[in-house]
């Protein structure tokens with residue numbers, strides 16, 4: 001049985017759960033992290049020495065790092081669908097997954113943390129606006145790419161869409177300035193039609209909101 005550890009409100013857990021939903025895999029998810037805690041127990045650290053969520057155990061195969069988990073599940077259970085088989089197509093998916101982690105994510109998470117996970121009295125509006133502007137620039141690059149194809153790595157949903165797509169629900173629901181990006185908006189609208197995206201990514205983050 002595939003087991004996932006991690007609370008449903010974690011964006012990194014959401015990547016894994018969306019992937020599982022797209023692939024229709026039998027699984028169980030155990031709440032961990034945040035208010036649930038448990039990440040510093042010896043048993044947990046034996047699975048993920050980073051003490052972070054998510055981690056999966058798939059019949060004895062342990063994997064941590066959300067993008068690595070998405071790649072593993074796509075390769076094992078979605079070869080030819082979520083997991084591109086051709087090395088060139090695989091590289092196209094990999095490059096966007098790495099781009100999400102190294103380029104988009106730092107500015108996206110800084111915006112989310114600055115605005116939602118920081119109490120109003122401690123917020124730095126200038127820093128939030130600056131990270132949101134940098135994120136918008138990254139989304140602009142993606143918008144230009146999406147003029148050529150319906151999904152990130154071609155005409156169908158692949159693993160490349162999971163990390164990037166998982167940022168968009170929060171991006172479009174935060175009270176920030178956003179430039180009009182028609183291709184990105186159309187892409188986001190396509191994702192919102194997918195049941196697995198609705199079930200696992202389009203969920204409230206209000207329990208994460210810091211208050212004074």
Ligand SMILES: N[C@@H](CCC(=O)N[C@@H](CS)C(=O)NCC(=O)O)C(=O)O
Nearest residue numbers: 010011012033034052053054065066
């Ligand atoms: N690079 C890691 C980051 C993992 C991470 O930072 N997870 C956060 C949640 S999104 C966490 O474990 N936070 C501690 C907690 O939730 O208690 C990944 O992509 O899996």
